[in-house]
Amino acid sequence: MTSVDKRAVVDLLGVLAYAELTAFDRLAEDARLAPTLAGRAALAQMAAAEIGHHRRLTARLTELGADPTTAMTPFVAALDAFHESTRPRTWLEGLVKAYVGDGLAADFYREIATFLPDPDRALILDVLADTGHADFAVREVRAAIAAHRTVAGRLALWGRRLVGEAITQSQAVIAERDDLARLILAGTGDLAGLGRLIDRITAAHTERMKTLGLNP
């Protein structure tokens, strides 16, 4: 564990710090689609939690002697491209993206975090813990499907599109970051281990789609 390359840790903290900053942005933007003032405030509060995470990650980067901006910069293009290509047009699409998309990303980052020593492992697992978002999204989406059955088909397509875009962008990131790629390969052990990691992430994704009442 102690042999983990510091550059890989900085990469992981950097991509997460930028991911939290974009999560803030996106939740803040989606808040404005909320049908009620209470829903708008709920999403704004979740956005606030994400920026708190961002702050903890950048503080750790500084502690490691890394400049936060430099650490985040390599991931700006890929994460922005993901969000640009999956901009929700409705309140419900925003919630599905938050639950399904963020859930998938969190699973992936959590898998990688287990390859790291503490305190970075604990910090990452902590900032990835759900901030009440999941329950809120599930409740709202299920209520909407119960009210209008046809909603489910469209949202299921949306969920599948999110996964496709997420895979495309994460492959692009890993292909460009050698240290991160080496960390993942070393951590999973071999290609079979990597396959099992992908299986676990896929299974959790299927579970989340079902929880929402959507066909995976």
Place this chain on the structure above:
Amino acid sequence: MTSVDKRAVVDLLGVLAYAELTAFDRLAEDARLAPTLAGRAALAQMAAAEIGHHRRLTARLTELGADPTTAMTPFVAALDAFHESTRPRTWLEGLVKAYVGDGLAADFYREIATFLPDPDRALILDVLADTGHADFAVREVRAAIAAHRTVAGRLALWGRRLVGEAITQSQAVIAERDDLARLILAGTGDLAGLGRLIDRITAAHTERMKTLGLNP
């Protein structure tokens, strides 16, 4: 002090709660205009502080037996109209709006809060306390003016427009909320007292414009 009408207190907490929700929105939107990732994170953190204030105000409304949404609703149209008519087109316009516009509003709410008994007076003064926004805005705007002298003229015009729109919208709100209007008149004592309140707010505004390096 104990004779303050509860409806006026609910009105004041309601307008402030909605003001904080829109402040969150606006800071989150302006964050995206930031020229650097650090600036973007700084504004996002300020937005997060505002939503924390919003939460404290709605908690107090609930404690008073008032429904937060009902308490905020009468002020949605006027505050949205203000923000719609003063949407910043640049990072610097956003900062001037945050410093000059929020400063003016905070001064006004603070004056009214002094007419209330505790704990509402203390709560309002506390949520109106600066969240580090002022220093940040002053630093960025002064640096921009130092780099490009011509910026000052355009931003000064912008500052004056903000005040005009703020006065128009607050007059519209007070004209419609009898309890709030009565609270202000009772608190200031008479028209001369109201005049002095307006003088104090105007003087503080002039001071803020000068601090930014702008002609008031």
